[in-house]
Amino acid sequence: MQNLIKNFINDESGATAIEYGLIAALIAVAMIAGASQLGNSIDDKFTDIAGALDAVSDDTAVSTAGGD
Numbered sequence: 001m002q003n004l005i006k007n008f009i010n011d012e013s014g015a016t017a018i019e020y021g022l023i024a025a026l027i028a029v030a031m032i033a034g035a036s037q038l039g040n041s042i043d044d045k046f047t048d049i050a051g052a053l054d055a056v057s058d059d060t061a062v063s064t065a066g067g068d
Helices: 002-010 013-066
Strands: none
């Protein structure tokens, strides 16, 4: 019985599992933050492209309307 209690007290496998869990959680938080930042950057680029296309489309509409 004493050996069983000693083995239970000296068993550190649970601590290792908790450490791995914390590392995985940190990695997940970093990935979420990075993906969020990347998403915002891509959204800004698409907004810029849409604005440029609208400007070109407005210029083309004015050119064709004025030529008639």
